[in-house]
Amino acid sequence: MIQFDLIRPQSIEEACDFLNENVEESKIKAAGISLLILLKQNLFRPKYLINLEGIPGLRYIKEGNNGSLCLGPLTTHRDVETSPVIAHNVYILKEMVLDLGSVQVRNRGTVGGCLCHSEPLSDVPPVMVALGGEAKCVSVLGKRTIPFADFFLDYYETALRPSEILTEITIPKIPPRTGCAYIKHTLRKAMDKPYVAVAVYLQLENQEPVCRDVRVVLGAIGPTPFRARQVEQALLKQRINESVIDSAAEQMSFDGIDIVYDMRCPEEYKKDVSPVIIKRAIKTALNRAVAG
Amino acid sequence: MKESISININGKDYRLEVESNRLLVDVLREDLGLRGTKISCGIGVCGACTVLLDGKAVNSCLVLAVDVAGERITTIEGLALGNQLHPLQEAFVDCGAIQCGFCTPGMILSAKALLDENPQADEFDIRRAIAGNLCRCTGYTKIIEAIKSQSLSE
Numbered sequence: 001m002i003q004f005d006l007i008r009p010q011s012i013e014e015a016c017d018f019l020n021e022n023v024e025e026s027k028i029k030a031a032g033i034s035l036l037i038l039l040k041q042n043l044f045r046p047k048y049l050i051n052l053e054g055i056p057g058l059r060y061i062k063e064g065n066n067g068s069l070c071l072g073p074l075t076t077h078r079d080v081e082t083s084p085v086i087a088h089n090v091y092i093l094k095e096m097v098l099d100l101g102s103v104q105v106r107n108r109g110t111v112g113g114c115l116c117h118s119e120p121l122s123d124v125p126p127v128m129v130a131l132g133g134e135a136k137c138v139s140v141l142g143k144r145t146i147p148f149a150d151f152f153l154d155y156y157e158t159a160l161r162p163s164e165i166l167t168e169i170t171i172p173k174i175p176p177r178t179g180c181a182y183i184k185h186t187l188r189k190a191m192d193k194p195y196v197a198v199a200v201y202l203q204l205e206n207q208e209p210v211c212r213d214v215r216v217v218l219g220a221i222g223p224t225p226f227r228a229r230q231v232e233q234a235l236l237k238q239r240i241n242e243s244v245i246d247s248a249a250e251q252m253s254f255d256g257i258d259i260v261y262d263m264r265c266p267e268e269y270k271k272d273v274s275p276v277i278i279k280r281a282i283k284t285a286l287n288r289a290v291a292g
Numbered sequence: 293m294k295e296s297i298s299i300n301i302n303g304k305d306y307r308l309e310v311e312s313n314r315l316l317v318d319v320l321r322e323d324l325g326l327r328g329t330k331i332s333c334g335i336g337v338c339g340a341c342t343v344l345l346d347g348k349a350v351n352s353c354l355v356l357a358v359d360v361a362g363e364r365i366t367t368i369e370g371l372a373l374g375n376q377l378h379p380l381q382e383a384f385v386d387c388g389a390i391q392c393g394f395c396t397p398g399m400i401l402s403a404k405a406l407l408d409e410n411p412q413a414d415e416f417d418i419r420r421a422i423a424g425n426l427c428r429c430t431g432y433t434k435i436i437e438a439i440k441s442q443s444l445s446e
Contacts, residue, residue, distance in 0.1 A: 005293045006312040006358060033354040036315075037335050049312075053359065078348075102424020103402065104342055104351045190423035191337060 001039055007050045012138055012167055015050050020140040020163045026050055028165060030074055030113035033105065058167070061085055067173035073112025073166045081106060090171055092180035092199065096127045099184055102191060112166050115148075118224065120155045120260040121193035126219030127182050128169070129227070130199035136168040152224035155260060177212075178203040179288030183281040185273060187264075194220040195265055196273050198281040204240070204289045211235045216278060221270050222257045231278060245282045249275040297361035301326070302370030310357045317341045317352035320367060328368035328397045339425035342398035343367050349405040351424075368397035371404070380404055380442055387438035391429035399425045403439040412445040
C-alpha cells in the first residue's frame with residue numbers, strides 16, 4: 001500500500017492548522033475503514049493522513065439544545081446501535097444501523113466518516129436528510145453549519161471545503177405525532193448494500209391523521225440522497241390512509257435523476273421497486289406517528 | 293514513516309517497529325508469525341481476518357497496526373491454553389462445524405465476542421453476530437449449532 005505520514009493532532013485546532021497548510025496532500029482519517037479500501041485500490045495517494053482518533057471529545061451521543069440529539073463525528077455505528085438514548089428518541093437511526101454492514105464494520109466505522117465519504121449506496125445519508133440533521137464544521141476560517149439536505153453534492157463529494165473538518169452531527173428533536181421509518185431493500189438478509197433505500201419523516205396534525213410535514217428521501221438511486229417531492233406533495237395536507245399512500249407513491253418520478261450505476265441490477269429494477277418500498281416506509285411511519 | 297508501538301496480543305506485550313501503512317493483519321501474520329488470522333477479501337466483508345480489539349470483533353485487514361498501539365488484541369491463537377482447547381473450539385469440533393477451516397478462526401472470535409457480551413445469546417443474536425463471517429463450505433447450520441451449544445440460553 002502507498003506510503004503516507006500519519007499525523008496525530010491533539011486537538012481539532014491543530015488538525016485544522018495542519019490541514020490548511022497541506023490541503024492538497026492531506027486526507028482526514030477517522031477509523032479509516034472506507035479510506036483504507038480506496039488506498040488499497042490506489043485510487044488516490046495522500047501524503048498525509050490526519051488521524052482524528054487521538055483527539056479527545058469527538059465520540060459522544062448527547063442531548064443538545066431544545067431536545068436535539070448531538071453526535072460526535074467519531075461515534076461508531078455500534079455506539080448508535082447500542083445507545084438507549086437513540087433507541088428511545090430517534091429510533092430510525094437504530095433501525096438503519098442494525099442492518100449496516102457487520103458487527104466488525106460497526107465496531108470501527110464512524111457516523112462522521114460515513115457521512116463525509118458520501119457513498120451513493122450508504123445507509124446513513126438518507127436518514128440524516130430525512131431527519132433534517134445538520135453538520136457542524138470547522139476550519140481555520142471559522143465555524144459553519146451545513147444542513148444535510150445540502151451536504152451531499154455527488155458521489156464521494158460533499159459540501160465540505162477541502163480545509164474543513166466535520167465536528168458534530170445534530171438532529172432536531174422529533175415533535176409529537178411524528179413517525180420515522182427507514183426501509184433498506186436488499187436481496188440478501190445481511191451484508192448487503194441497499195438496492196433502494198427509503199427514509200420517511202411524517203408529521204401529523206395534533207388531532208387528525210392529516211399530514212402536516214413530510215420528507216420522503218430516497219437512497220441508493222441517485223449519486224446522493226434525494227427527496228421525492230412529487231410523493232411529498234401528494235401527502236401534504238391530506239388525510240393519510242392506505243389509498244392516499246398508494247396513490248402518492250405512484251407519483252414517484254425519476255425525471256432529472258441520474259441513476260447511479262449499480263452492477264447488481266439494471267436501472268429499471270430500481271425504478272420499479274421504488275414505489276413499493278416508498279409505500280411500505282410511509283405506512284410504517286404512519287403507524288408510528290399515530291402510536292405517538 | 294516507521295513508528296515504534298507497544299501492543300498486547302493474547303496477553304503478551306510486544307514492542308514493534310512498523311511503518312504507518314502496515315495493516316494489523318499483515319503485522320500479525322508476517323511480523324509475529326500468527327497465521328491463524330486469515331486474509332481473504334481485503335475489504336472488510338468476509339470476516340476471515342476477524343480479531344478482537346479490546347474484546348470487540350474487528351476486521352484486521354482494515355486496521356492500521358499503528359492505530360492499535362496500547363490496545364489488547366486477541367487472535368485465535370489466544371484461545372487455547374496449551375493443549376487445552378477453548379470450549380468454543382471444542383464445540384466447533386464436536387458439532388462438525390469445520391470443513392476447510394478457513395473461516396473458522398474469524399467465526400470463533402466473533403462467537404466469543406458475542407458470548408462474552410451476551411452469554412444468553414439466542415439463535416437470532418448468533419446469526420446477527422456472525423453475519424460478517426462468510427463460510428463457503430458448511431452452510432452455517434453446524435456453526436450456529438456449535439455456538440448455540442455454548443450459549444446459556446435455553
